[in-house]
Amino acid sequence: MTNINDNHVDDHSNIISRIGKCIKQWFIQDFDQNSGELDAAFKNNMLVVATLIVAVTFQTGINPPGGAWQDTKVEPGGHEAGKAILASLHLPYNLFLILNTLAFSMSTQIILMLVYNKKLYFEVVVATVSMVATYGMAVWSLSPDKDVKLRYVFMAALFPYVWRLSFQTFKTFFINYPTK
Structure with missing residues (x-):
């Protein structure tokens, strides 16, 4: 049986992970490397x-x-x-x-x-x-x-x-x- 708090923690960590990926992508983009x-x-x-x-x-x-x-x-x-x-x-x-x-x-x-x-x-x-x-x-x-x-x-x-x-x-x- 899944606890409601476990779902909330998973959603929270998923949101933080997506925000982290967005920030990382924004800082790491460079036109001469990796993105063509x-x-x-x-x-x-x-x-x-x-x-x-x-x-x-x-x-x-x-x-x-x-x-x-x-x-x-x-x-x-x-x-x-x-x-x-x-x-x-x-x-x-x-x-x-x-x-x-x-x-x-x-x-x-x-x-x-x-x-x-x-x-x-x-x-x-x-x-x-x-x-x-x-x-x-x-x-x-x-x-x-x-x-x-x-x-x-x-x-x-x-x-x-x-x-x-x-x-x-x-x-x-x-x-x-x-x-x-």
Whole structure:
């Protein structure tokens, strides 16, 4: 004779098992491994979109909205020549830098992933690293010395790469140690 509580426990463990499988499938999916290659047209479209995002975010990073001050005003509440005008609005400037850098970094990562193991990959990596360094120097030189949280911008730049690394680690862990 089956107890009602046994059925409830079986249903509960079945639900948890299905949720676990969904979470595992969401984290482990990767277009280059196990789920087949994406078709070339989709990869090409993604490469075009990522390149467009990189171009736009790079341009806005080196030439922020409003431009840069052309003169230096020494009085209290003044500004320095060559610094971003938008930086006088502390919160909007910080949010702009963080979000722009996140989009820039995520798009560069997508480009590097899509051209991985292709001809001229090393050259693409060198060009991308040079462009990222140029972006970083431009943001640093346009930002005023006070009130700009460049550490948050740095974290936004690293986030996509840390996310991918943790994703790959999580994926490897579950592939090497499957659950029943």
